[in-house]
Amino acid sequence: EMLYQLSYQIAFWFNGCKYSRIYTIIQSLNSLKFAMLLMTDEPHNVVKFKGLIVLLGYMGCGKSTVGRLLAKYLDLPFVDLDQHIESELGSSIPEIFDQKGAIYFREEEHRGLTKVLNSQKTLVLSLGGGAPCYHDNMETINKATPHTFYLAPSVAELSTRLFDKR
Numbered sequence: 001e002m003l004y005q006l007s008y009q010i011a012f013w014f015n016g017c018k019y020s021r022i023y024t025i026i027q028s029l030n031s032l033k034f035a036m037l038l039m040t041d042e043p044h045n046v047v048k049f050k051g052l053i054v055l056l057g058y059m060g061c062g063k064s065t066v067g068r069l070l071a072k073y074l075d076l077p078f079v080d081l082d083q084h085i086e087s088e089l090g091s092s093i094p095e096i097f098d099q100k101g102a103i104y105f106r107e108e109e110h111r112g113l114t115k116v117l118n119s120q121k122t123l124v125l126s127l128g129g130g131a132p133c134y135h136d137n138m139e140t141i142n143k144a145t146p147h148t149f150y151l152a153p154s155v156a157e158l159s160t161r162l163f164d165k166r
Helices: 025-039 063-074 081-089 093-100 102-118 137-144 155-164
Strands: 007-014 017-024 052-057 078-080 123-126 148-153
Touching: 052 063, 052 137, 063 078, 063 123, 078 081, 081 093, 081 102, 093 102, 102 137, 148 155
Parallel strands: 052 123, 052 148, 078 123
Antiparallel strands: 007 017, 017 148
């Protein structure tokens, strides 16, 4: 017997960026309630959130910036996975790539992600741009939480952010 799932996308714009999430019917009720809480400007309407919120997207899309703001708004701890890895290894991401290579970095990234997810702490986590693409990271994230948000600014906005820094 085959089971079909209805899926749909919720998107909204904030500060020139499009933020979207693809939902399945199973996730819809809780995720929609959660999204509505986030969109209100009235902190007294926010209930104490318990769980893990994961932000992912391309380099420069605003994961760390939005993550810090969201964590502050929800009064939750914030973890930037790249900063977590740098702290654990005692080197910057570029140094790790230069000295140990991409494969070593991706293994350490997977290890760090798994450690954060297995902690089962309530927090906001921003991933590095490539984190969902390696190992079974995206599957692991999806098993850990239904609150995964893909931040998707326009190509023009990304170009402005990334090329202005170079």
